[in-house]
Amino acid sequence: MEINGSELPLNFPVHYSDRKFALYSWTESKVRISSHIKSIYKANETPMSEYLMAHHIINEKRKEALKNNNIGPIVMVAGWSSSGKTTLCNIFLNYAIKLGWNPTYVDLDLSNDIFTSGSISACTIDYPLPNDFLIDNAISLFHGQTNNEMNENLYELQVKEMADLVRLKLEHDLNNFLSKYNLEKNKKFMNVQSNSNSHLNTPNPYSLQNTTNISDISGESFICSDTPTLFASGAILNCPTFKENSKDKIYKTIIKSFNCDLIFIIENQRLYHELSRFYQDPNNFNSMENSKIPQICLLTKSRGVVSIDPAYKEYLDQKKFDIYFKGPFNNLKLNPFTLDLNIYKLLQVISSNLTQAILPTDSESDLNLILKEVNSLEENLVNRVLAIPHLDEKILNDLDLNFNKKLNFYNEQICRAPVAFLAYV
Numbered sequence: 001m002e003i004n005g006s007e008l009p010l011n012f013p014v015h016y017s018d019r020k021f022a023l024y025s026w027t028e029s030k031v032r033i034s035s036h037i038k039s040i041y042k043a044n045e046t047p048m049s050e051y052l053m054a055h056h057i058i059n060e061k062r063k064e065a066l067k068n069n070n071i072g073p074i075v076m077v078a079g080w081s082s083s084g085k086t087t088l089c090n091i092f093l094n095y096a097i098k099l100g101w102n103p104t105y106v107d108l109d110l111s112n113d114i115f116t117s118g119s120i121s122a123c124t125i126d127y128p129l130p131n132d133f134l135i136d137n138a139i140s141l142f143h144g145q146t147n148n149e150m151n152e153n154l155y156e157l158q159v160k161e162m163a164d165l166v167r168l169k170l171e172h173d174l175n176n177f178l179s180k181y182n183l184e185k186n187k188k189f190m191n192v193q194s195n196s197n198s199h200l201n202t203p204n205p206y207s208l209q210n211t212t213n214i215s216d217i218s219g220e221s222f223i224c225s226d227t228p229t230l231f232a233s234g235a236i237l238n239c240p241t242f243k244e245n246s247k248d249k250i251y252k253t254i255i256k257s258f259n260c261d262l263i264f265i266i267e268n269q270r271l272y273h274e275l276s277r278f279y280q281d282p283n284n285f286n287s288m289e290n291s292k293i294p295q296i297c298l299l300t301k302s303r304g305v306v307s308i309d310p311a312y313k314e315y316l317d318q319k320k321f322d323i324y325f326k327g328p329f330n331n332l333k334l335n336p337f338t339l340d341l342n343i344y345k346l347l348q349v350i351s352s353n354l355t356q357a358i359l360p361t362d363s364e365s366d367l368n369l370i371l372k373e374v375n376s377l378e379e380n381l382v383n384r385v386l387a388i389p390h391l392d393e394k395i396l397n398d399l400d401l402n403f404n405k406k407l408n409f410y411n412e413q414i415c416r417a418p419v420a421f422l423a424y425v
Contacts, residue, residue, distance in 0.1 A: 001025045004087055005094030006128040018319065019130075022087070022302070024048055047300040051088060054264055054299060055095045058234075061261060062101060065232040069183060071170045072103070072234025074258050076294075078251060079266030081241040084305040086113055088266065089238045090129045101233040102126050104166055105134075108159060108254065109240040110147045115140040116324050116422065117317040118385065120158055122166055124230070132328035139165060140419045142387030144349070147240045153351045153369050154415055156253050161416040163257035166235055174231035234261075248274055260294045267301040321385065324422060339425070345403070346374040346386070349415060371411050384425050389417035 001008045003021050008014055008031075023031060024046065033040070061073040075092065077085050089105065096103050106122040107114045114121035114134045123138035141158045145151060178184065237258060242250050251271070255263065265272045276296050278284050326332045352370045374381065395410050 001029045001031055002094075004090040004129065005092070005098075006090075007098075018316075020308075022305075043303050045303045047302055050300055051091055052095075054297065055092055057295075057297075058092060058262065059096075059099065062096075062232050062234060065234065066228050069174070069178065070232070071174055072101075072232040073261040074235050074237065075262045075264065076237040076239060076255065076258070076260045077264050077266070078239040078271060079241070079268045079299075079301070082305065082307040083266040083268070083301050085109075085266060086238055087302070087305065088264065088299070089113075089236050092236050093125050094128050096233060096236075097125060097128050100229055102229045103233040104169065104235040106162065106166055106235050106237045106258075108162070109238055110143055110145065110150065111240070111313075111317070112140075112320070113238065114138050115419075116320045116385070118142060118144050118146065119387075119419065120155075120162055122162060122169075122235075124169075132323065135324065141416070142389070142419045142422070144385075144387065147242075150242075151349065151351060151369075152250065154349050156250060157369065157412065157415055159250075159254055160257045163254075163259075165418075166258065170231050170235070177228060177231060251275065252278070255294060259292060261292065263294050263296045264299050265296065266299050269298065272296060272298045321424075325424065334424075341375065346381070347371045347407075347414070348374055369411055369415055370408050371414060373407070381425055386423045386425055388420050388423060389414060390420040391417050 002024055008023075013034075022043070026048075058073055058075055064070075065072040077089050077092075079085050086109070089107075093103060093105055102124055104122055105114065105125050106120075108120050110120065111117055112119050112121055113130075114123055115138055119140045119142045121138045121140040123134050125134075127133075141162060143151070143155060143158060235258070237254065237260070239251070239254060248271075252275075254260070255275075263275065265275075279293050279296065322330070325334055348371070349369055350372050352368055391414065395413060398406055399410065
């Protein structure tokens with residue numbers, strides 16, 4: 001019996017609260033529920049076999065990356081709103097954890113499953129989902145809006161920054177591994193597990209700890225380390241549903257920025273055919289530097305996935321903020337302080353078409369975002385969450401000396417800056 005790929009322990013109570021989830025069993029099973037539930041039903045159809053096959057495709061690419069000392073597959077999950085995208089991502093991640101991989105989870109949905117709402121985040125998964133400690137090792141970029149109110153220019157800029165951060169992280173893991181064992185990139189090696197009875201040719205950090213690190217047999221390098229589970233695990237991207245008039249462009253930005261290998265689209269046939277036609281056209285592919293042709297697959301939506309009630313969604317968002325400020329066990333205290341606008345400056349990111357007007361024809365620029373200083377706590381800033389970004393000390397010193405002149409000189413760096421912490425006004 002499992003929940004989103006995470007196995008339930010046998011004959012042991014598990015406590016859940018304020019959650020909606022689906023139980024699935026590959027064999028005949030029984031489960032005892034001993035608390036009040038709002039609703040429960042049995043779905044007649046399920047695409048779990050289809051999802052398992054999709055996981056198998058990802059796993060084969062991970063093993064190939066491990067064999068060739070390459071970064072693992074970058075997988076994007078997209079589809080209609082309330083189609084089960086987050087659920088599918090959790091299934092992929094939990095199945096990966098079972099086999100000893102540690103993929104990077106990138107949540108590009110502004111509802112955000114990792115950090116608080118209004119942000120995009122990424123973290124390495126080393127424990128089955130859901131858990132309340134993803135935020136502890138996450139890096140987040142604060143957007144400050146919901147999916148419906150998204151600032152598309154800011155969002156695309158932050159997607160590119162997140163892609164750079166994830167790529168640097170995976171490259172760092174790979175380079176550390178190659179340096180540790182004096183290997184060259186793409187030089188093949190075989191992974192030898194201490195458990196000779198294992199039928200899975202996948203790395204397992206728990207079974208590799210007591211084996212010989214490196215040896216040379218017939219010219220092949222045999223490596224036993226948990227390090228490959230980082231770079232070869234790749235990343236899983238959870239994408240939101242975008243507005244009809246702009247979503248194709250943003251999806252292509254995400255695919256190009258992250259250089260995706262696999263794209264799984266849940267039930268959205270229009271998006272599937274649109275992206276398939278685009279990436280099958282050699283003219284489009286030749287115009288994309290350092291990009292690969294992604295493999296695009298259409299998946300079935302689980303009939304057990306239903307739309308989330310707006311009131312319940314608002315409750316979940318508020319709960320995420322409570323966890324951030326008060327901790328998962330509600331044992332942290334807020335630290336109040338007076339916000340003196342003579343000392344602190346509040347900045348609002350807005351889009352501007354002024355820079356676009358002076359560009360050459362058919363040219364694009366990321367620098368059509370400007371920062372506007374908010375001089376007073378206006379009504380629309382009450383009961384809002386503000387982000388305090390982590391900026392380079394040189395930028396801060398320069399802004400202290402030339403704030404009015406240099407503010408929008410650093411607009412891109414400020415918009416791309418990860419969250420240091422949040423404040424509530």
